[in-house]
Amino acid sequence: MSKFLEFPVIDGHIDTLMSIDKRNFHERSDLGHCDLPRMREGGVNSALFAIYPARTRKNIIQGLDKWLKLVYHSQNELYHIKSIQDFKTVRSKDKIGAILHFEGAGGIDKDLQLLRISYHIGLRTIGLCHANKNKFASGVLFQDRQYETGLSELGRNLVLEAQRLGITIDASHLNDPSFWDLMEVTTRPIIASHSNSRKIANHLRNLTDDQLKAIQEVHGTVGINFGSMFLKNVNPKQQENDLTLNDIKTHIDHIVNVTDINTVAIGTDYDGAKVPNCMKDASYFPKLWQFLLENGYSKGDLAKISHNNLLRVFNDTWKS
Numbered sequence: 001m002s003k004f005l006e007f008p009v010i011d012g013h014i015d016t017l018m019s020i021d022k023r024n025f026h027e028r029s030d031l032g033h034c035d036l037p038r039m040r041e042g043g044v045n046s047a048l049f050a051i052y053p054a055r056t057r058k059n060i061i062q063g064l065d066k067w068l069k070l071v072y073h074s075q076n077e078l079y080h081i082k083s084i085q086d087f088k089t090v091r092s093k094d095k096i097g098a099i100l101h102f103e104g105a106g107g108i109d110k111d112l113q114l115l116r117i118s119y120h121i122g123l124r125t126i127g128l129c130h131a132n133k134n135k136f137a138s139g140v141l142f143q144d145r146q147y148e149t150g151l152s153e154l155g156r157n158l159v160l161e162a163q164r165l166g167i168t169i170d171a172s173h174l175n176d177p178s179f180w181d182l183m184e185v186t187t188r189p190i191i192a193s194h195s196n197s198r199k200i201a202n203h204l205r206n207l208t209d210d211q212l213k214a215i216q217e218v219h220g221t222v223g224i225n226f227g228s229m230f231l232k233n234v235n236p237k238q239q240e241n242d243l244t245l246n247d248i249k250t251h252i253d254h255i256v257n258v259t260d261i262n263t264v265a266i267g268t269d270y271d272g273a274k275v276p277n278c279m280k281d282a283s284y285f286p287k288l289w290q291f292l293l294e295n296g297y298s299k300g301d302l303a304k305i306s307h308n309n310l311l312r313v314f315n316d317t318w319k320s
């Protein structure tokens with residue numbers, strides 16, 4: 001067993017549900033980034049398996065059906081995490097934990113009935129929107145023109161109701177006005193599950209230094225996204241997949257400098273983004289830990305980045 005399995009990873013964002021149709025999760029594949037063998041090899045304890053899209057009620061119902069089929073298929077060795085104690089159960093049963101996440105809330109009705117029902121099915125984290133605007137919030141669009149609107153009254157209600165139930169709010173994909181409205185209304189720590197530093201890579205999906213500090217103030221976390229476009233302002237002549245572990249470390253360094261080590265987590269965006277060869281799938285985590293250990297990070301730091309910081313937020317936001 002690799003010594004790096006002492007840093008079990010809680011991955012704050014994977015899109016595996018969306019990319020699994022052409023392969024079996026329990027079998028090692030060359031396609032995509034996550035499957036059971038590769039996650040085991042990388043020492044992944046658990047991940048937020050996103051339902052995307054979640055723009056309509058139909059999206060959510062179909063996504064839930066697909067999610068439950070994947071997670072409850074006995075060969076997949078997954079375990080549906082609903083409580084903090086479940087992270088330990090996953091280890092003792094030698095399974096991979098799956099946390100139910102909605103990447104966008106557009107399909108939830110304004111009375112929030114589907115939110116409450118989904119909580120009982122096991123929803124534990126939610127983002128308010130994706131690259132769009134819905135009745136709750138406005139997100140960063142993948143184009144030049146952006147919305148100037150933030151959270152609506154319905155969006156503020158959703159945040160409060162989700163936090164009352166014990167669901168963690170995810171700020172990734174929010175545009176700046178929505179982010180700041182969220183920080184005004186939140187009563188709990190929040191996560192930006194898969195967003196990097198905008199100072200290092202100038203993309204609106206990444207966070208400004210002020211946003212990083214605001215997340216630190218509420219004891220939240222920022223998950224390092226391995227998507228090349230969020231790591232570096234890539235020169236069109238340069239191969240995106242040539243980015244190095246140092247390009248990932250640069251974001252970690254910056255977030256630690258602006259905030260502290262308690263704010264950094266992991267949110268790979270595996271199976272949803274183009275990633276560099278140095279972290280080409282979930283089996284590569286030990287290479288990152290080795291690199292960070294050799295370059296100034298302690299084992300205690302890595303335990304925080306790999307899982308303890310996210311665990312702390314879940315402990316502070318979930319009911320049990």
Ligand SMILES: [Zn+2]
Nearest residue numbers: 103173194272
């Ligand atoms: Zn995303």
